[in-house]
Amino acid sequence: MTDSTSISDTSHGAIASSDTDTDSRRYQRGLSKLAEIDGDAGQKVIDALSDIAPDLARYTIEFPFGDIYSRPSLxxxxxxxxxxxxxxxxxxxxxxxxxxxxxxxxxxxxxxxxxxxxxxxxxxxxxxxxxxxxxxxxxxxxxxxx
CATH class of the missing domain: 1.20.1290.10 (AhpD-like)
Known part of the structure; x- marks a missing residue:
């Protein structure tokens, strides 16, 4: 496949490249929101997870901060x-x-x-x-x- 939804193999299974782009935007949006709200304290939590559970650190950035905290209604x-x-x-x-x-x-x-x-x-x-x-x-x- 040559389009933007081609599949790339990773150690965690197959991920569509368009999903990777979306995840990257979520991650960047989440990092920005985390810094805005929690500053150094939030980054310390993420850093503390990086050596034991890097996926949990990423999920913490992407879902709560990249998705939920970034919603416009509140x-x-x-x-x-x-x-x-x-x-x-x-x-x-x-x-x-x-x-x-x-x-x-x-x-x-x-x-x-x-x-x-x-x-x-x-x-x-x-x-x-x-x-x-x-x-x-x-x-x-x-x-x-x-």
């Missing part, structure tokens, strides 16, 4: 509010919550808004989850001296 502040709430409600995601509290601050959330988001999660996720979230926020605020 602004980044709204997306980070939802993410902080969800991670707080889960109650056991402190490393990820820490990264996303930084991200929320980076895209315009205030310290007071983050405190309110986490406090509201006490109603829906319980006090243990909200307390874990608040202590994680306290660490982020201390790191940022706010």
């Amino acid at each position: 602004d980044l502040k709204s997306r980070e509010i939802a993410t902080v709430a969800a991670l707080t409600a889960m109650g056991h995601c402190q490393p990820q919550l820490k990264v996303h509290i930084h991200g929320a601050l980076n895209v315009g959330c205030s310290k007071e808004e983050i405190i309110e988001i986490i406090t509201q999660m006490a109603v829906y996720a319980g006090f243990p989850a909200a307390l874990n979230g608040m202590f994680t926020a306290k660490e982020v605020f201390a790191e940022r001296a706010i």
Whole structure:
């Protein structure tokens, strides 16, 4: 085949070259969005995965940041509010919550808004989850001296 949908053999199986082009655009869009939201903290997560699970690092860039965070219907502040709430409600995601509290601050959330988001999660996720979230926020605020 000579068209743009020709098949190339890779170590992970056959992939259409047009899919590779799409994946490359998703990856670049994801890297850009990751840098915009999380800055160095997001890149550190990706770097930490590179030696043990490079595919997971790539998926993390392509799907959440290249696809979901890049959708136009919600602004980044709204997306980070939802993410902080969800991670707080889960109650056991402190490393990820820490990264996303930084991200929320980076895209315009205030310290007071983050405190309110986490406090509201006490109603829906319980006090243990909200307390874990608040202590994680306290660490982020201390790191940022706010």
